[in-house]
Amino acid sequence: MSSIQLPAKIENMGLLVQFISDIARKIGFSGKRVKEIELATEEALVNIINYAYPDHSGDIRVTCTQDPSKAFVIKIEDTGIAFDILSLKDPDISAGISDREVGGLGVFLIRKLMDKVQYHRKNKKNILKLVVHIPTK
């Protein structure tokens, strides 16, 4: 298990993503899968950076574990306002350029790229878990 905790600022996004992708690489995920993990992670982190702490600053804590059922679990926690990222509606991906809205894509990508996504709120913390199955060789 490895953890990192940093202020929820855009300047720290790269470090947090790198922390996770370094572990993913060590686990042996393919280059393609590592990129997908980076993308899902970025989307989750950017949501926290943009919305979790409207009035004051706060941190993001990322914990990576490998569970016995052969899954890589990325736990992303913040102490910001209660926000269930999974409650957001999917964007209309069939909309044409004039109708296509600019928002809503981040969560959609997380759901599409990760094998499982879980959210719960406990002790005034938002806890998001991204689960990636580790392929058996």
Add this chain to the structure above:
Amino acid sequence: MEIIKSGKENNALIIKIIGRMDAVTSPEFEKALDTWIDESEKHFVLDLSSLEYISSAGLRSILVIAKKLKALNGKIFLAGMAESVSEVFEISGFNSIIPIHDTVQAAIRQFQ
């Protein structure tokens, strides 16, 4: 991320993007395109052959520019994407809103 103007053909600016378009770098992309649009450029081919990674922030920036150009009767085409980038365009449905070509040359021909 680097943004390089590689040339102009058939009245279209060929812009090469190198590196990653993410939440940190995408604003620079928008700023650069806005500057060219202010200089009355309205046809663009984005050479994405050296783009390693794109997130929703990058897609959003491209969409914002594409909408701006549409309002000006301009056009933007994307060319040369790697498979990992292409996948993000497909999942998000962006592959059907912004024209995508295999090569810069194929995109440039659209402006003839």
